[in-house]
Amino acid sequence: MDAARTAPKPAAPAALAALWSPLDPELLTVREGFMDFVHRKLEPPDLQDCAPKGTKVTDTDPRMIYHGEMIPVSTPDVTQGLKDARRTLRTNRFRPTGKRMSMIIDGCAGKTMLLLQIGRAYQGLLETERRPDSEWTPVVYINVPPRHESNMDWSLPLADFFGMDHTVNIDKRTYRSTDMTEPVIHAMRESRTSLLLIDGIDRIHDSDLAGAFDYFDCLQARLRLSVIYSGRGATDIVNEGLHNRRRSERPRTSEQFRSSLPVMRINPIPFHAGQEEGWRTVLRAYDSNLRLYDHEPGSLLDLEEELHERTGGYMDTLDQLICQTAQQAIEDETEAITKEALDDMFVGRNDPDDD
Template sequence: MTTWQGWHRFATTDPPAPPQPGDPPRSTEERLAYHSSFVTIRTPAISQLATQVRTLMILGRHQQATARPSLIVTGPAAAGKTTALLHVGRACHLAHTRKNPTPPGSAHGAAPVAYVLVPPGATAKTLITEFARYLGIPTTTRMTQTQITDAVCHTYTQAGIQLILIDEIHRLNPRTTTGAQAADLLKDLTERLPATFVYAGINVTDTPLFTGTRGAQLAGRATLIDCGPLPARHGRREPFRDVITDIENNLDLHQHKTGTLPRHAPYLHQRTAGRIGSLTRLIRQAAITAIHDGTERITKTALDTIRLDHLAETHHRPTRTR
């Protein structure tokens, strides 16, 4: 998805659809593929990000003198940051193309969204080269950073890029010379491009990105969206249980009894530390196992047999009853 062709294919391909009443039963292979890709569960972070992006894009639409306000999606690993980023980016892409269909006879429509990964050990030149690669802007080793930046700013403006998603932002370290130059490049781009920037990274507030003069500038322009673990309870609400219910309602298992998984919410919260990525992986793996072994349902015993990511497993300390 770090090229326009890949992003366009992702954004315009219908996402996986849950089974609907009256639909013919799917084959085993179809159901395995469905649980492998699965639907995107709309978490509170996704809802908040969607609202903020829509508002800030309108707020910055006619802003000319200074950089437009931006957003930073932060949280621990496996908290659903990239999922939220991609979900909102796809929604923006589809909304724009519905309002602005490709003219008849034109081979290419507008490109409203860009998705860029910060490369490991990013320098200003390697970072701007990633921006160029997304739209297929030709570059050579002889080109200077300034030349590539000028080409990117011109082409992105001509293409109609309105939303720029920058993932893995925690890889930038402004305390190093190269990291500081890369951070300055991003600041320059926010002032030269008529687009809203949304960054995502692991625990961004704990990294050097928010320290020093550059960090103060970023903090003064960016709204923070916390994509952290969901609490078991928030006031009278139980957001984690609500997400479990949504996941269960989208399963495609022949013998699974509705309401089973929400009853195990305390266990699932302990097992995953409230991380959405770990939760969805656990339930999807259990669903795939249930299809393979023919049980067609998920039980707590079945969940106990699933090995999760190391982060979740080191957090989980189950107590054995005798």
């Protein structure tokens, strides 16, 4: 996660907000937005540079902005996934011929975070070897489009990433999109794209699987491209897509059809007897990243059972709960995360006594 945490020199108070936003950032599914994500320098604000304790602040105060996102915290599964992806992508880079090995991210919430951090770390590594410019685009990130009935539909999110106009004016009133496959392939070749991140693979309909994976296979055949597929149930979906079979026709329990592609799996973090350390490691990271005036170091670990009960070990829920509670602590000037503050948040599981 060091690539995600690269810190700039300490900033003056007026510049603190710039560490975290624009407040209306570009989408990650366009080149400018993804490049901003790759190059953002993440560092918690220094309390000495912030408004003094007790000062009423607005939602755009640097600490409010910071606690709306905070520095990404790596779970054991994310750490392992980054390591596995680096090994595969390193080998893929130096293969002169043949199709690059694809990868899969499957499991619970947190898949997109791993997918994006892989893309960020991969591009960060390549930028140690060459200076980025306005054309070079080593990583492309797309979401599965809502319509995918033809090659045209698959080409559009790729065209959008590169900022290509794919509409034709008809009678100066209506517009229709055109198949952008050839312009996209030309752009990816010219910009030396070598990694394609496909998020939301679970949105592909059963009837579209064969066509979708034919399209992805075509891209890999024509470009030196590694592909990472991410989505709920992605292992089964990719396996069935590669075999041109509908999900409803394949026995899910049969191992003979399991994908041979490497799978990076995101699971809820356990908190059972003998397995507490992973959860505590995550809480220590959040604890050290908090910037609240009355926060006592280590106090999040005093709430470890409460936090796991509320979140079930799911990182997206934990992140929302901590960020939301921290912002509220700034607003009401309590400046600390407590059990009472957590109980006041409408995030995560309800108290069993309330059922």
